[in-house]
Amino acid sequence: xxxxxxxxxxxxxxxxxxxxxxxxxxxxxxxxxxxxxxxxxxxxxxxxxxxxxxxxxxxxxxxxxxxxxxxxxxxxxxxxxxxxxxxxxxxxxxxxxxxxxxxxxxxxxxxxxxxxxxxxxxxxxxxxxxxxxxxxxxxxxxxxxxxxxxxxxxxxxxxxxxxxxxxxxxxxxxxxxxxxxxxxxxxxxxxxxxxxxxxxxxxxxxxxxxxxxxxxxxxxxxxxxxxxxxxxxxxxxxxxxxxxxxxxxxxxxxxxxxxxxxxxxxxxxxxxxxxxxxxxxxxxxxxxxxxxxxxxxxxxxxxxxxxxxxxxxxxxxxxxxxxxxxxxxxxxxxxxxxxxxxxxxxxxxxxxxxxxxxxxxxxxxxxxxxxxxxxxxxxxxxxxxxxxxxxxxxxxxxxxxxxxxxxxxxxxxxxxxxxxxxxxxxxxxxxxxxxxxxxxxxxxxxxxxxxxxxxxxxxxxxxxxxxxxxxxxxxxxxxxxxxxxxxxxxxxxxxxxxxxxxxxxxxxxxxxxxxxxxxxxxxxxxx
Amino acid sequence: xxxxxxxxxxxxxxxxxxxxxxxxxxxxxxxxxxxxxxxxxxxxxxxxxxxxxxxxxxxxxxxxxxxxxxxxxxxxxxxxxxxxxxxxxxxxxxxxxxxxxxxxxxxxxxxxxxxxxxxxxxxxxxxxxxxxxxxxxxxxxxxxxxxxxxxxxxxxxxxxxxxxxxxxxxxxxxxxxxxxxxxxxxxxxxxxxxxx
Numbered sequence: 001x002x003x004x005x006x007x008x009x010x011x012x013x014x015x016x017x018x019x020x021x022x023x024x025x026x027x028x029x030x031x032x033x034x035x036x037x038x039x040x041x042x043x044x045x046x047x048x049x050x051x052x053x054x055x056x057x058x059x060x061x062x063x064x065x066x067x068x069x070x071x072x073x074x075x076x077x078x079x080x081x082x083x084x085x086x087x088x089x090x091x092x093x094x095x096x097x098x099x100x101x102x103x104x105x106x107x108x109x110x111x112x113x114x115x116x117x118x119x120x121x122x123x124x125x126x127x128x129x130x131x132x133x134x135x136x137x138x139x140x141x142x143x144x145x146x147x148x149x150x151x152x153x154x155x156x157x158x159x160x161x162x163x164x165x166x167x168x169x170x171x172x173x174x175x176x177x178x179x180x181x182x183x184x185x186x187x188x189x190x191x192x193x194x195x196x197x198x199x200x201x202x203x204x205x206x207x208x209x210x211x212x213x214x215x216x217x218x219x220x221x222x223x224x225x226x227x228x229x230x231x232x233x234x235x236x237x238x239x240x241x242x243x244x245x246x247x248x249x250x251x252x253x254x255x256x257x258x259x260x261x262x263x264x265x266x267x268x269x270x271x272x273x274x275x276x277x278x279x280x281x282x283x284x285x286x287x288x289x290x291x292x293x294x295x296x297x298x299x300x301x302x303x304x305x306x307x308x309x310x311x312x313x314x315x316x317x318x319x320x321x322x323x324x325x326x327x328x329x330x331x332x333x334x335x336x337x338x339x340x341x342x343x344x345x346x347x348x349x350x351x352x353x354x355x356x357x358x359x360x361x362x363x364x365x366x367x368x369x370x371x372x373x374x375x376x377x378x379x380x381x382x383x384x385x386x387x388x389x390x391x392x393x394x395x396x397x398x399x400x401x402x403x404x405x406x407x408x409x410x411x412x413x414x415x416x417x418x419x420x421x422x423x424x425x426x427x428x429x430x431x432x433x434x435x436x437x438x439x440x441x442x443x444x445x446x447x448x449x450x451x452x453x454x455x456x457x458x459x460x461x462x463x464x465x466x467x468x469x470x471x472x473x474x475x476x477x478x479x480x481x482x483x484x485x486x487x488x489x490x491x492x493x494x495x496x497x498x499x500x501x502x503x504x505x506x507x508x509x510x511x512x513x514x515x516x517x518x519x520x521x522x523x524x525x526x527x
Numbered sequence: 528x529x530x531x532x533x534x535x536x537x538x539x540x541x542x543x544x545x546x547x548x549x550x551x552x553x554x555x556x557x558x559x560x561x562x563x564x565x566x567x568x569x570x571x572x573x574x575x576x577x578x579x580x581x582x583x584x585x586x587x588x589x590x591x592x593x594x595x596x597x598x599x600x601x602x603x604x605x606x607x608x609x610x611x612x613x614x615x616x617x618x619x620x621x622x623x624x625x626x627x628x629x630x631x632x633x634x635x636x637x638x639x640x641x642x643x644x645x646x647x648x649x650x651x652x653x654x655x656x657x658x659x660x661x662x663x664x665x666x667x668x669x670x671x672x673x674x675x676x677x678x679x680x681x682x683x684x685x686x687x688x689x690x691x692x693x694x695x696x697x698x699x700x701x702x703x704x705x706x707x708x709x710x711x712x713x714x715x716x717x718x719x720x721x722x723x
Contacts, residue, residue, distance in 0.1 A: 007641040008699050008706075009671035015649040016656065017672055019559030028572050029550055032579050036546065312543055353543055403544075 037312050284328040286340075290491055290522025294318040294346075308354045308451075318348035320518070324416075328424075336424040338435060343444070344414045350449070352406040352458070406458065410448035412467070412503075414441035418475060431481040431489070438500070441471035451510065466508035472500040481524055491522040531595055538586045546583055553596065554579075557603050563656050563668050564607035574610050578603040604673060608683065611661060644706050655705045663698035670695050 295317055324342020372388045374381065422435035446467055452459040477495035484490070499513040529537065529548050537545025558575050565571035582602050589598055656664060665684065669675040670691070675683070677691040684691070 005671065006699065008644075008702060009667075011641050011644055012652055012656065012667075012702070013672045014645075015647075015652045016559065016563060018556060019562070019649055019653060020555040021650050021653070022558060022562060022568075023555050024558045024572050024575050028554070028576055029547065031576050032550065033543070033547075035576070035580055036541075036543070036583060 282329055282331070284330070285527045286326045286328065286524050287324070287527075288326060288342075288491060288522055288524040289323045290321070290520050292320045292322065292495065292518040292520050294320055294348075294497075294516040294518040308457075312353040314351040314353075316349040316351075318346055318516070320344055320346045322520075322522070326418075330424060334423050334425050336420075336422055336433065336435065338420040338422075338437075339418060342416050342418070344416050344441070346412045346414075348410055350406075350408045350410055352408065352449070353403075354406075355403055406449065408449040410446075412446045412448070413444040414471065415444050416441045416473075420475065420477075429483045431479075431483065433477075433479045433481070433493075435479070436476045439473045439475045439497075441473060443467060443469045443471070450504070466504045468501065468503055468505050471503065474498040474500055477520070479520065487526050489524045489526070491520060491524050493520055494518070495520055535586060535589060535595065538583055549582075550579060553599060556596070557599065559653075560600060560603045561607055562653055563672065564604070564611060564665065566657065566661075570610075570614075574603070574607045577610060578606040581606050600673075604669075608665065611665065643710060647706070647709065651709065655702055655709075658705065659698055659701060662694050663701060666691050666694035667698035667702070 322342050322344050324340055326338055326340035326342070329337045369387045369389050371385045374383055374386045377384065416439045418437065418439040420435040420437035420439075422433060422437075424431065424433045426432075447460070448467070449458050449460060450466060451457075452466075475495070475497050477493060479491060479493035479495075481489040481491050495516075495518045497514075497516045497518065499515075502508070502511040502513055504510055504512060529545060534545050534549050534552070538549055554575065557578060558571060561571035561574040561578065562568070565574055582599055585602065589595065656668070659667065666680055669680045669683070670677070677688040677695075680686075680691040681688045686694075
């Protein structure tokens with residue numbers, strides 16, 4: 001309180017401090033209400049977008065991290081490929097010798113590899129060494145099996161301790177694309193059938209040379225016999241997980257018999273063939289189904305809703321389901337074109353809160369009279385003419401405002417044709433796709449509430465249904481597909497979608513478009 | 528019927544019914560504030576709209592310390608000042624040569640006069656306030672009715688204390704003159720003489 005106040009100050013303070021003599025106009029609340037509606041709507045949308053953008057961002061970050069991690073593992077494997085193979089160890093190394101000519105740009109090409117190792121030694125009639133297969137080809141020297149195979153050959157040439165060793169070699173090659181050096185994976189296993197399992201494959205190929213002294217002592221006849229069964233049987237078609245990438249089918253088959261250590265020097269040759277087939281499939285056909293959790297932001301101009309005021313619409317996040325067929329064309333450098341057809345169902349919950357009233361408040365009583373001859377004059381009523389009621393019109397219109405809350409579940413069903421292009425790459429079992437483009441949606445059905453400007457009230461679907469039959473959408477998505485096997489994969493990733501035209505027809509006063517941030521979860525089957 | 532707490536929590540949650548109830552309860556009182564600062568009724572309604580929007584949007588910041596109505600009034604006054612600033616770009620303070628000039632306040636017989644002026648209906652007094660120049664009006668409202676000190680007014684309006692005092696003094700003088708004219712027109716000398 002100020003001490004130097006004067007009586008005039010108090011006069012005005014007393015009179016005006018709680019002045020309530022004048023009321024604001026009725027339209028003030030209407031304006032406030034409309035502004036609050038827009039403000040709430042904007043705040044709600046911003047919140048949703050922020051939340052779902054965060055989810056999408058986390059998903060994208062997870063994908064990028066996965067890509068970095070997986071690509072890092074590949075490099076590590078290559079760099080550590082110098083060591084000798086261990087049991088069940090997978091080795092990868094660059095496949096340097098595959099030149100451009102060898103890897104044909106045709107969809108299918110065959111490379112016949114020069115055979116080097118078809119020599120077979122008969123060491124002993126009684127002690128048979130069976131040697132099945134070794135990919136001793138020119139190319140094989142790049143597969144690190146050359147060394148092993150040569151050692152095997154040495155081994156069979158030289159008598160070793162009497163034992164039966166069995167191991168199996170398989171080769172797998174996966175060529176991602178022509179820009180990336182092919183990676184050769186060589187797996188050496190010891191089959192369980194083996195009677196004397198070799199702990200380490202190289203132990204079976206170690207050289208145990210028999211000294212001249214031992215030969216002279218005659219020990220070589222009995223003890224220096226080894227039966228080695230090498231079963232490459234590398235006649236296995238290795239379909240890579242992505243059919244539209246370069247794949248290699250190995251085919252190696254060697255069946256050799258080594259006998260008689262005594263007859264050293266007799267090396268019958270048996271022709272061994274090896275072939276490597278490369279397939280490149282550009283096309284892939286998938287079917288997929290997925291759930292999308294959408295954060296939808298409607299962009300709409302607020303029309304004048306005749307008969308409604310204080311209109312408030314809270315729109316919940318939508319869930320959409322997709323089921324469809326996709327056709328993918330992939331070029332070598334990872335460029336992808338995608339189209340197909342899918343069936344999408346969107347469902348979003350709308351809580352509408354508004355007031356409405358009918359016509360103006362009216363209450364009519366209308367009585368029309370006329371003079372008519374008195375049909376029955378009496379002494380009490382001798383008049384010749386009497387007043388007769390002609391018309392009695394009575395009506396009232398209830399126009400009291402009513403609050404109404406409408407919980408509507410609006411559903412839209414579309415057939416969509418996406419026209420997308422982008423980049424695709426494979427990292428081990430994971431496909432990464434970044435795609436963008438447009439999709440054309442054809443309305444298949446709907447069940448929703450909408451404002452009918454002709455009637456002035458909210459309606460369900462009717463003759464004047466204003467939903468646009470053909471929609472055009474902008475579509476961006478980043479997808480990771482984890483492949484369980486050659487055919488089935490799990491889909492995950494963020495997506496963005498925007499209506500390029502209003503979901504309502506052009507002559508409808510409300511231009512409403514959805515911006516949708518979504519996270520997609522689903523399954524894919526690749527034929 | 529909502530309690531004050533229900534009103535506040537309803538408004539924080541964005542319930543339209545609570546917002547409407549709050550408006551119905553306080554609109555006329557807040558409108559009285561706006562009328563004191565605005566130049567006309569239309570401007571006052573604009574101030575009221577903006578003020579209520581600000582009240583709703585900052586409702587969650589009300590901590591329950593002090594009176595809720597007082598909190599609303601402060602928002603409404605600040606909003607009125609902001610709107611005056613926006614509309615006029617600058618208050619029409621005649622700073623020049625006035626910062627040290629304070630019109631002497633007449634206090635002689637003022638109490639008697641105030642008894643007489645006390646008969647004037649509030650609507651008429653409101654019109655006298657509305658007729659004041661912006662600078663006078665704002666300072667008089669803040670000082671005489673909102674109970675701000677000159678120092679606070681100076682900070683709020685970015686003017687010196689002396690300017691605030693000067694504006695107040697001139698506003699008082701202006702109002703006295705208007706009230707005298709009013710009385711003399713309606714009930715001239717005799718009534719005043721009676722009072723004396």
